Amino acid sequence: MTLALGTIADDYTGASDLANTLAKNGLRTVQTVGIPADDLPLGEVDAVVVSLKIRSVPAAEAVEKARAADRWLRARGAGHVMYKICSTFDSTDEGNIGPVLDALSADAGAAAVLVTPAFPETGRTVYQGHLFVGAVPLNESPLKDHPLNPMHDANLVRVLGRQSVSRVGLVPQALVARGADAIRARLAELAADGIGGVIADAVNEADLVALGAAALDSRVSVGASGLGLGLARGLVATGRVLRVDATASVMAGVGGLSACLAGSCSKATLEQIARAEDAMPVLRLSAEALVSGPAEAEDALEWAAARIESGPVLIASSASPAEVARLQALHGREAAGHAIEQGLATIAEGLVKRGVRRLVVAGGETSGAVVDRLGIPAFALGPEIAAGVPVLRAIGGAHGDLLMALKSGNFGGVDFFTDALGLMSK
Secondary structure (H helix, E strand, O other): OOOOEEEEEOOHHHHHHHHHHHHHOOOOEEEEEOOOOOOOOOOOOOEEEEEOOOOOOOHHHHHHHHHHHHHHHHHOOOOOEEEEOOOOOOOEOOEOHHHHHHHHHHHHOOOOEEEEOOEHHHOEEEEOOEEEEOOEEHHHOHHHHOOOOOOOOOEHHHHHHHHOOOEEEEEOHHHHOOOHHHHHHHHHHHHHOOEEEEEEOEOOHHHHHHHHHHHOOOOEEEEOHHHHHHHHHHHHHOOOOOOOOOOHHHHOOOOOEEEEEEOOOOHHHHHHHHHHOOOOOEEEOOHHHHHHOOHHHHHHHHHHHOOHHHOOEEEEOOOOHHHHHHHHHHHOHHHHHHHHHHHHHHHHHHHHHOOEEEEEEEOHHHHHHHHHHHOOOEEEEEEEEEOOEEEEEEEOOOOOOOEEEEEOOOOOOOOHHHHHHHHHOO
8 A cells, every 4th residue: 555645633523524525535535543553454545544532632642643643654655644633723822733743844854834724615714824713713703612622812823833843934825826836935935944834824725725736745734624625636636646436335235223422512513412303312411420420321321222223312412611611620621521521432332232333423522532432443434424524434343334423513514413314324
């Protein structure tokens, strides 16, 4: 296997988002969970997305795991490695975007590395170095209050500058609009001036295509799935990859029961849960009870067992931001989050043991905990459910054929859960 593109994602839902984007744009793509074992049959692929869970861990741990993934990808021929981050640039002032950028750049001998979380298809744009969600700056949007990585500064040059050991530059949109050659020239100037990371504006798809073409000249880039779109288009345009569609075969022959889990407290997910109540039984868990012990998860599995043979169910621990903050104050931020994630992972494991073979999971941290508990080493990419969210088919693992969807909290329309299960059942 010789890879045209290697990518490292800082969480599992972001990895699915990126893998979906690469597959939609013609790359044969596999998403792995961690660095895969050498005997895992990945087949002939153009791109591998290595899913890590390092967005909210200590920076030193994130750097160590990202560097190990980078070494694995480069050993399999990847000349360019993209570090995939959230489109809301979720990161504290201690990292982890800056420290990982610094480490991967140093290992690759790269300077003036392009960095952009822009993905206009999902309403994320960057202009004059400021990140916008729809029409408002990030720090004025509802997405600013992530429970683990709140983002109260939309100026990404400033945000990245607080994290990185190198100075940070900017490629403004007026220059990006002039195309890849203009971007390359600007990056060369910034590299000569000792700049490390370079925030790049992007307000439309043409900007992403130009940025991707320019980024491929370097060995490293950092961005959300929008930059992945640009990289994929660049690889196809230059003939380094022959565009194919390999998603249809992923859907064949999976029976079994269906269920949904939600652990996100985002506004979008809360609305999706409310709408799902019209279509399936919904159990709303007590986040405080999940933190207190295993009884809440056990009761949830009993509730599901009495209903799931008749159709899908949804089990949700999507507390309000105020309730999450209260629990974090009582139990500690990491301890409370870990307990809730593990409670939901226990429920997911129990559901699969009871015959669930189509499982939808909402929430980045929840998705990571569920996939780890189920021991799934990799996924093949199926069709797209909503922007950034594909159907995934497990490769390897102890549970056999299993279709999943891993949704970041803010993704998908109000009917996401029924849309996902409907597509998985075709």
